[in-house]
Amino acid sequence: VHYFIQLGIEFLFWKEEDGTDNSFSDSFGYTISEPGNSPPTSTTFKGGWLTINGVSSHILTWGGWVEDPPPESDSLILFMCGVPGITLFYYNFLEKLYNSLKIPVWTICVAGHELPPSSSNMGLPDDPKLYNNVKAQVDHKMAFIKR
Template identity: 40%
Template sequence: MKNIFKVINSIQTHLITWGDPFDCSGQDVIICVTGNPGVTDFYIEFGTALHENTGLPVCVIGHAGHEEVPDKKSNMLQGQENLFNLEGQIEHKLDFIYNYVDKRSNMHLIGHSIGSWMILEALQKHSNLINRISSINLLFPTIQHMAETKNGIFLNNFIRNFHTIALLVFTLAYMLPNYIKSLLIKIYLKFNSLPLHYEERIQKYCNPRVGEKVLFLAYDEMDKVTSLNNYIIEKIKHMTNIIYSNHDGWVPVKYMEDLKCYQPYLQMKVVNIDHAFVLKSAEIIAEMVSDYIKLKLNK
């Protein structure tokens, strides 16, 4: 596993790789686009299991601005809003694919939450890429009517209306002495039965410069993620697997109904796993995804 930084769509970006997806002699490559927040470290167990299960090079890419990076300009929202909204994040992923991924390789795309929507929109904008796609896995995908979901209503009606207070909370948390911050995070992890080594990952998220861009993207999601993109789903249904949760505040199971017309070409299943699967169920989901990837590899 390697942690590397690349300038993608003008923003320095943290990537995590297993194997070498940038120069692998044309071997198939797995690319995972994270949810929001796009803190790549939370996907370490998931990426590791994918690599071990498939033997393929893997790259986890988060979202521009969702991790503080050495390049100071890349951390600034003001004056660069177009690089951090949904459209900017789609261009971010396209720039990565076109300019970094081995051009000889076919790709297995994985999108988690809003990462699923970004994949669909990227393929709509550049449909020629479909010829390089071997499989697509959409995990707990926020691809329709986000603002109408339980969590979307809370974000729009509460967090968005008290945006200044939300940013203040990020700032105050960031300013706490490290030992107090560490203690509070450990209590949270203990209470939620999560591993203590997640502390460093949560510390990254508590940065107010990260938090403002996480919220900036989330509000854009509420406004832009509306109707299902039936046009592109029709084109990729034969290579797509979708996993839903039976208790997801972002993606109600009823949203599956709009996709059933694409079966049996489109594969779907419901699991008893949280939307933020990377926290407790990364290996389980990785096994399901790996099975689908290997199925497509053998065809």
């Protein structure tokens, strides 16, 4: 888990050639963790955090938020992050997928691979068995689907 969190930190934050700090969220001009502050796009993108199966989980959606009424379409693409288990790594791909197919696209992080913002009341659960093995990951995704 720590490897992916480290990879995520390196991916989300970097130094520019002039020495200034930059971050992936700065590239969009919004705070990634707040669904109400989505980047300006022609799609219906939202990103935010929900607790799924006891684990704070970063979710990105195009074509409707997970708590909205079900999409009009009878289809939905649920993208499962691989390695890395960080949702933002797949942002451009998923947005292009949505824009090409016009089918709602949702993705959820690998449980325990993204930390919610420190300003939130969320965090990793005290019990690592909720996110540090294959069964926990399957349970996490099944709970998200059933939601």
